[in-house]
Amino acid sequence: xxxxxxxxxxxxxxxxxxxxxxxxxxxxxxxxxxxxxxxxxxxxxxxxxxxxxxxxxxxxxxxxxxxxxxxxxxxxxxxxxxxxxxxxxxxxxxxxxxxxxxxxxxxxxxxxxxxxxxxxxxxxxxxxxxxxxxxxxxxxxxxxxxxxxxxxxxxxxxxxxxxxxxxxxxxxxxxxxxxxxxxxxxxxxxxxxxxxxxxxxxxxxxxxxxxxxxxxxxxxxxxxxxxxxxxxxxxxxxxxxxxxxxxxxxxxxxxxxxxxxxxxxxxxxxxxxxxxxxxxxxxxxxxxxxxxxxxxxxxxxxxxxxxxxxxxxxxxxxxxxxxxxxxxxxxxxxxxxxxxxxxxxxxxxxxxxxxxxxxxxxxxxxxx
Amino acid sequence: xxxxxxxxxxxxxxxxxxxxxxxxxxxxxxxxxxxxxxxxxxxxxxxxxxxxxxxxxxxxxxxxxxxxxxxxxxxxxxxxxxxxxxxxxxxxxxxxxxxxxxxxxxxxxxxxxxxxxxxxxxxxxxxxxxxxxxxxxxxxxxxxxxxxxxxxxxxxxxxxxxxxxxxxxxxxxxxxxxxxxxxxxxxxxxxxxxxxxxxxxxxxxxxxxxxxxxxxxxxxxxxxxxxxxxxxxxxxxxxxxxxxxxxxxxxxxxxxxxxxxxxxxxxxxxxxxxxxxxxxxxxxxxxxxxxxxxxxxxxxxxxxxxxxxxxxxxxxxxxxxxxxxxxxxxxxxxxxxxxxxxxxxxxxxxxxxxxxxxxxxxxxxxxxxxxx
Numbered sequence: 001x002x003x004x005x006x007x008x009x010x011x012x013x014x015x016x017x018x019x020x021x022x023x024x025x026x027x028x029x030x031x032x033x034x035x036x037x038x039x040x041x042x043x044x045x046x047x048x049x050x051x052x053x054x055x056x057x058x059x060x061x062x063x064x065x066x067x068x069x070x071x072x073x074x075x076x077x078x079x080x081x082x083x084x085x086x087x088x089x090x091x092x093x094x095x096x097x098x099x100x101x102x103x104x105x106x107x108x109x110x111x112x113x114x115x116x117x118x119x120x121x122x123x124x125x126x127x128x129x130x131x132x133x134x135x136x137x138x139x140x141x142x143x144x145x146x147x148x149x150x151x152x153x154x155x156x157x158x159x160x161x162x163x164x165x166x167x168x169x170x171x172x173x174x175x176x177x178x179x180x181x182x183x184x185x186x187x188x189x190x191x192x193x194x195x196x197x198x199x200x201x202x203x204x205x206x207x208x209x210x211x212x213x214x215x216x217x218x219x220x221x222x223x224x225x226x227x228x229x230x231x232x233x234x235x236x237x238x239x240x241x242x243x244x245x246x247x248x249x250x251x252x253x254x255x256x257x258x259x260x261x262x263x264x265x266x267x268x269x270x271x272x273x274x275x276x277x278x279x280x281x282x283x284x285x286x287x288x289x290x291x292x293x294x295x296x297x298x299x300x301x302x303x304x305x306x307x308x309x310x311x312x313x314x315x316x317x318x319x320x321x322x323x324x325x326x327x328x329x330x331x332x333x334x335x336x337x338x339x340x341x342x343x344x345x346x347x348x349x350x351x352x353x354x355x356x357x358x359x360x361x362x363x364x365x366x367x368x
Numbered sequence: 369x370x371x372x373x374x375x376x377x378x379x380x381x382x383x384x385x386x387x388x389x390x391x392x393x394x395x396x397x398x399x400x401x402x403x404x405x406x407x408x409x410x411x412x413x414x415x416x417x418x419x420x421x422x423x424x425x426x427x428x429x430x431x432x433x434x435x436x437x438x439x440x441x442x443x444x445x446x447x448x449x450x451x452x453x454x455x456x457x458x459x460x461x462x463x464x465x466x467x468x469x470x471x472x473x474x475x476x477x478x479x480x481x482x483x484x485x486x487x488x489x490x491x492x493x494x495x496x497x498x499x500x501x502x503x504x505x506x507x508x509x510x511x512x513x514x515x516x517x518x519x520x521x522x523x524x525x526x527x528x529x530x531x532x533x534x535x536x537x538x539x540x541x542x543x544x545x546x547x548x549x550x551x552x553x554x555x556x557x558x559x560x561x562x563x564x565x566x567x568x569x570x571x572x573x574x575x576x577x578x579x580x581x582x583x584x585x586x587x588x589x590x591x592x593x594x595x596x597x598x599x600x601x602x603x604x605x606x607x608x609x610x611x612x613x614x615x616x617x618x619x620x621x622x623x624x625x626x627x628x629x630x631x632x633x634x635x636x637x638x639x640x641x642x643x644x645x646x647x648x649x650x651x652x653x654x655x656x657x658x659x660x661x662x663x664x665x666x667x668x669x670x671x672x673x674x675x676x677x678x679x680x681x682x683x684x685x686x687x688x689x690x691x692x693x694x695x696x697x698x699x700x701x702x703x704x705x706x707x708x709x710x711x712x713x714x715x716x717x718x719x720x721x722x723x724x725x726x727x728x729x730x731x732x733x734x735x736x737x738x739x740x
Contacts, residue, residue, distance in 0.1 A: 117534070
């Protein structure tokens with residue numbers, strides 16, 4: 001135990017000496033939380049649109065100014081002909097064009113019906129669909145107003161309640177996601193690299209011929225990152241509660257216990273990567289390209305897993321962050337207890353044991 | 369010139385000597401390109417619905433079958449207890465609860481008005497918003513049908529009606545993959561370019577070979593070019609393989625000219641490699657270099673408009689995207705591949721990225737000289 005502790009101490013010195021790395025390790029989560037919490041949103045607003053008004057009459061001007069007043073749209077320019085639309089799309093200047101035909105208002109007055117055409121740049125299908133929906137609802141509002149919204153008989157009134165996140169804030173789903181991403185990357189990558197680094201510089205051999213058990217040396221490397229990750233968890237939670245207004249509805253203790261479990265999973269994965277590689281470059285590449293995109297994309301926080309093809313839904317089950325993300329959402333946002341997340345917890349624990357066993361086995365082979 | 373030739377020979381040999389790096393360099397990006405775009409689908413479908421029916425009337429059954437027939441919703445369970453439904457939401461088995469109050473049908477017919485209750489799991493705001501909008505639209509439709517049943521409308525519609533028609537250009541089938549593939553390709557090219565250069569030079573520092581190079585008569589620009597060219601070539605190869613894969617796996621055929629893509633990519637890679645060089649001059653070991661480049665690239669990628677629209681970001685974040693080369697490349701790739709934009713359309717972006725390339729490489733060369 002004493003030996004182990006002195007090894008841990010050595011690792012702490014290593015990390016503490018490298019201020020720059022330490023700064024990034026502690027600053028990265030803060031930056032990520034801020035970026036994700038504030039800058040990233042699936043909402044669409046301030047979209048640049050253009051209007052091709054062939055009518056220039058009361059009704060078309062009225063609708064144009066309603067569109068302008070909506071926070072979803074910025075009228076970037078006025079178009080003069082149908083041909084301008086394509087040019088504006090190709091320059092990336094606008095996302096949607098609203099076309100009023102000639103005699104828009106007189107059609108409306110005489111025939112009770114007039115056409116508005118919406119042309120969307122559907123290279124981004126979501127933005128196209130959303131903007132078309134928004135513009136349609138602005139136009140419908142206008143129509144309701146000029147018909148005075150007469151109350152019709154046999155009306156079904158729909159009342160809606162938003163559970164857990166009444167203001168529909170993006171941060172409610174991003175905070176758990178960032179927690180999963182930061183812990184995964186910091187723990188896995190850093191452990192993987194520190195071990196491989198010793199291999200690369202040859203100091204590993206020196207340590208391996210010492211009477212200390214190799215697993216002890218390797219675990220000693222993981223301990224400081226466990227502590228660093230605890231600091232990161234604390235800063236993320238503080239920021240999310242006090243800056244982003246994302247509450248911790250469940251038990252804080254459970255949330256932290258689950259986070260430690262996930263940190264252990266990531267550390268085990270890091271050890272496995274380091275025992276299977278020989279150079280820092282390889283280890284980094286595996287942990288970066290191999291983990292960054294999958295944690296962003298397959299853990300369910302960016303893109304809904306149920307939309308994915310079957311093969312990917314199956315693959316997502318071996319991504320540890322998927323389970324952790326589920327746990328954090330349930331405990332932190334929904335305020336549920338262990339009875340709701342015991343299955344996920346067991347899966348993570350199982351993964352940890354499995355990864356650790358594999359890492360140890362690989363290490364032994366290497367020593368023989 | 370001869371010196372440069374020898375240096376390039378050395379660099380290429382070093383790269384090709386390590387099969388692990390090579391495998392990662394080519395296989396990893398391509399495998400990811402095969403997988404990830406299939407995972408990126410924001411489209412909201414298969415919304416899981418729990419119905420709490422206290423009414424058990426004809427209308428409630430009609431409404432439920434109309435909802436399930438719409439294709440957007442999957443009926444998860446049908447119960448008479450709100451608590452049961454709430455439990456399904458907690459377990460993530462249901463996204464939305466529709467509660468039909470007792471004597472819904474009676475109230476609607478007798479009192480001309482009846483309520484329906486909807487509860488939405490709003491942790492994922494986008495999904496909650498769209499899901500409830502779809503459900504409302506279906507309910508409105510249902511409402512219209514009921515009115516038709518009870519009221520005889522005159523043939524000529526007396527109400528004013530603004531008819532909205534819409535058309536989707538460039539991607540009429542609204543295929544989300546067409547949008548994601550070019551973007552993900554940018555990320556892969558960027559990661560290969562920035563990470564590899566910054567690591568490669570730092571590695572020479574770490575094992576001390578850079579000192580050996582510094583004492584030889586090799587000129588600085590030889591050294592820098594010797595480092596830039598191989599990774600530039602590799603980046604272009606990865607891009608080409610990615611474009612081929614996009615063509616055959618996703619049927620993404622550039623609407624614009626390949627030349628436009630390559631011209632932009634050539635300049636863009638110079639900028640990214642310059643970034644890698646710059647980072648390597650400021651770091652002492654591979655760990656630092658990797659962390660620093662990862663940190664910067666991560667911010668670039670997340671704020672690059674790949675996943676979320678830049679227009680919707682707050683002003684400060686939009687200001688950051690002005691100095692983000694990734695954002696320009698993502699934009700350009702999507703413009704050229706999907707809309708067929710030409711060099712003239714992207715000249716603004718091209719100039720800016722060229723500026724980045726000059727600035728970053730110039731800075732790297734200057735700060736590298738100081739160290740020697």
